[in-house]
Structure formats: structure tokens, C-alpha cells
Amino acid sequence: MPSKTNNGVGIQVEDTKICVVMVGLPARGKSYIAQLAATFNVGNYRRHDAPQPTADFFDFSNPEGERKRRAAAEAAVADMLAWFRTGGVVGILDATNSTKERRKWVYDTCTAHGIEVLFVESKCDDEKTIMANIRDVKLTSPDYKGQDPEEAAQDFRNRIKHYEKVYKTIDGDKDEDNYTYLKLMNVGKQVIINRIQDYLQSRIVYYLMNLHIRPRSVWLSRHGESLYNLSGRIGGDMLLSPRGEQYARKLPDLVRESVGDDRPLTVWTSTLKRTIATARFLPAHYNQLQWKALDELDSGVCDGLTYQEIKDRYPEDFAARDEDKYNYRYRGGESYRDVVIRLEPIIMELERSEDILIVTHQAVLRCIYAYFMKKDQAKSPWMNVPLHTLIKLTPRAYGTEEVRYEAHIPAVSTWRGKGSTAKHENPTPESL
């Protein structure tokens, strides 16, 4: 019997481990979807042996190609199993897994190791989406690095043709009816769900059903420098300093420079004065929404104190927070882990949306940034996120692209190193 544990939101869940196995032809958004957890991308293993193969490598009647692709799949699965043994919970096996034989092998191997399998098939016959994916892959895949874009696109189309010859959709016939699977047709227009059995599987399905693979960007900004930032106090609901006010006035230009004039944008702020004030000069035709879930980490009894005051009044708490900043919960307040959990609806809505600009706070921004950049959430509380900087994140099949726009308006640093109570400390290179 599997044991039961608390999943951090107060719900008892079975101690399950799940391998999400992607299925589908190339250029159907699989790698894009798979960006979102610990991913074992068979292509990355194959590139050790065959860094930039042409399309005929993927011809299923090419024995050399077959052998190398099989070896890559075995290496990826072996590493994934080792990762599960170190405590991993949800792993993604990102490959085409386009034949029944390959799926059976993955299924048998995982279940023999006590790991549940959830197949996620992305089917798509919408030419526009496929072309956009081909363009994206051609621009970002290491397979085509340094190659002529047109030739790369043609070669990639030929590769897809080879896969089409052997590809079998998961059709729920007698061979595959016992599998747990989610089939997403044309980027979620139609969805088929088969044999979803437990809590974790249903959470993954809920999450995947909210994803889309259309191109979009997310812009992130902290509020302008606040009066509390100036005095080194945390939390509160203060207005902006004169330099913070300057940033608010400059933000529309920074946004225009990055977004362009006619692209529609939705702006999300927290419910606190400093983010609302920072967003107030943005064009009136941008939809603006305030989210309680974007409010700054609640510092409970320490709200409004400086780090020195916290250390003087609550020395044990100060030390405990430095010891484990991600899990430490302020008395009467929150931990970073709490913030990550309360951000779930925000992440879900972000995944459903097109272009969004979020004006929020240091702790919240660290968590959102870590999510998109696949950084370890447990390390994110020590990350430096400077004031007066607009960050543009664009999720792509092979990672999220980042561009930063600096307003060149001076602001204090609110970064703090472990053990320090300094008010405006300079960030260390590791924190950047």
C-alpha cells in the first residue's frame, strides 16, 4: 500500500510518482508543454551521438538511426528512473513516442519500477500552428543551430514525414485502453481523458488542459521604489518615493518599447497601493485587474519592521528564516512556500492567457520568475530582482527567453544576503 502524505495544501494524497509520457508528431508543441517540470528530453540524449542529423536519420528503415534513437530513449528513461529514486514526483519523458511498441516499452518499464504512467498526446492538424512551431523549432532547436533557416525548415518537414509513416495515435482500442491518457486535439479545442485515477493525475490533467501553445510573452515588473524600500522596512502598504513615482511615469515608454503600439496587453497588479500607483500611467485601453493573490508575502508580526528590528525582537525567527528561507513562515504570516501555493490560480490564468504585464512585489516576482525560468523554487528567495526594471519572458519550446529593460532611474537595493541586516546591500554575483 502506498503511504499517505500532506501535499502542502492540506489534502492527503497517495505517495504517487508519475511519469508523464508525451506522444505526438514533431512540431505539435510537446516540448513546449514539457518545459513545465523535470523533463527528460530524448532528443537531448540523441544529440550526444548524433548532434545535427538530417531528416534521413529519422527514416524508420534506417537501422543506424533506429539503434541510436533507441539507445537515447533507454538512456533518458534510465536517468529518469534514477531521478525518481532521489525523490522526484512528476517527471516528463519528452519524445514522440509515436509507435505502440515504444509506448508499451515505456509503460512496462515505468510500472515495473512502481511509477504511474500518464500519456499526454498533442494532436494537431491546424497548419498555422504547425508552421509556427516549425518556425520556432528552426530558430531555437540545437539540431539546426548555425544552419540556413529555410533549409532547416525543409529538413524538419522531411523529418515529420518520416514520423507520419509510423505514427499511431493512442486510440483507446484493446491494446491501449488500459492506459491513463490525455489527448489534446488542436491545442485543447477538444480533449479526451481516459482512466484518470488519482488526485495527482487529475491535478496534472487540470493543469495541462489550461495550457495553450500559441506564442505570447509575460512582462514582469516590481512596483516603483516605495517609501518603505527607502527606509529598509518590509511589507506595509506605502506609496511610492519620488524616484518610484518617476518609474511609474516612465513605465509606459518601457512597455511601448518592448510591446509595440498596437498589441493588446492586460495588466495585473496586486491590491496594494504601490503596485496600483506604478501601473496608473499605462494606456487606458489596457485592461487592468487587481489580484489579492499577487499581494506581497505577508510578514505577519514583522510587517513594517527593518531586518535589524526583526533580529533584535525575534532573534530565533531571524536565524530560522536564514536557515530555510523558503519554508520559514513569519509568525501570523506566510512563507515562500505559502506564496507559491497561493499563486497557483495566477499561474493557471497566466497559462490560459495571451500577453500579460504583472506589476507586483519582490517575493511574488521571485516565485513567478522561477516558475518560467525553471529555477529551483527553494533557492528563489535569495534571488536579486532589481527595482525599476521591466523583464520580458517569452516561453519557447527549448526554454524561456528573457529580455530586461532598465529604466535608468536609480533605486535602493532591497536584496539582503544571508545573515545580514544591512538596509541596502549590494547583491552578490550569485544572486543575479
Ligand SMILES: O=P(O)(O)OC[C@H]1O[C@@](CO)(OP(=O)(O)O)[C@@H](O)[C@@H]1O
Ligand atoms: O523575502 P525577503 O528577501 O525578506 O523580501 C521580501 C520583501 O521584499 C519587499 C521589499 O524589501 O517587498 P516589496 O517589493 O513589496 O517592497 C518587502 O516588503 C518584503 O517583505
